[in-house]
Amino acid sequence: MKAANWLKKSLVVLVSILTFGLVTPSDFQWLAQAENGKSPKKDSVQEADTQFLHNATSYKREPVKRELFVEEMLKKAERNSYMKFGEKINVKIGDEFKEVILPKMEETIDQIALQFPEEELIQLAISEKPATGRGEKIFHIYNETTNEDIIRFHVRQENPPQKGYWFNFHYHTYHDQFITHYELGKLYWDKNTPPKWADNAYLS
Known part of the structure; x- marks a missing residue:
């Protein structure tokens, strides 16, 4: 995760240098928004997986009298x-x-x-x-x-x-x-x- 953040920052700095400052960090807001747009879906998948694992591990055969x-x-x-x-x-x-x-x-x-x-x-x-x-x-x-x-x-x-x-x-x-x-x-x-x-x- 840290490596991914470092890579994004490096990319912003590199593009700013190559474009002589014409492209600013604020122009990269779309990248952050795209990431935010993905997270709910990822979170929902993770939540569903967690719920499935919980159900699987908590399932027990009912005791018999x-x-x-x-x-x-x-x-x-x-x-x-x-x-x-x-x-x-x-x-x-x-x-x-x-x-x-x-x-x-x-x-x-x-x-x-x-x-x-x-x-x-x-x-x-x-x-x-x-x-x-x-x-x-x-x-x-x-x-x-x-x-x-x-x-x-x-x-x-x-x-x-x-x-x-x-x-x-x-x-x-x-x-x-x-x-x-x-x-x-x-x-x-x-x-x-x-x-x-x-x-x-x-x-x-």
């Missing part, structure tokens, strides 16, 4: 569970699952939600598809920002000697790197081997 978070997660948990069961398994254990296991899932999700401030709950999401075949995964709740799991809800098919087949519902948490097995409950299937969990054709 804890009760609403638990409610939404539970809906998705139920949906994922029925998706995993498929028609054959769902017909037999669907009602019992809703009565026995789902309330315990709700309690667990509520306990997890209490571990986070409400403004951070918006970062938590639920995985979309359960594991198929003999995989245990029903759904995971994870942090979308870090992509790290918070809690993993699983179901395992068990066959104790002389007791038939059971579905063992449980979960693991990030607190101990998902090592501990926290049981939610068991549902009896039959003496015969249960079908595999629903395949991707059913999920789609």
Whole structure:
């Protein structure tokens, strides 16, 4: 900026010398007026840029109420569970699952939600598809920002000697790197081997 002012003054002096004083500094008023004419536009652009940056940096995702978070997660948990069961398994254990296991899932999700401030709950999401075949995964709740799991809800098919087949519902948490097995409950299937969990054709 200082260099620009120095250059203007030098130009005025140089022209005055070359024209033997016929052109005076007052004749350069048009230059100052031209500069003044530009400044409002420049200022308005700068002001708009500043306002845009302010809006961009001040934008925040609204925090979600804890009760609403638990409610939404539970809906998705139920949906994922029925998706995993498929028609054959769902017909037999669907009602019992809703009565026995789902309330315990709700309690667990509520306990997890209490571990986070409400403004951070918006970062938590639920995985979309359960594991198929003999995989245990029903759904995971994870942090979308870090992509790290918070809690993993699983179901395992068990066959104790002389007791038939059971579905063992449980979960693991990030607190101990998902090592501990926290049981939610068991549902009896039959003496015969249960079908595999629903395949991707059913999920789609």
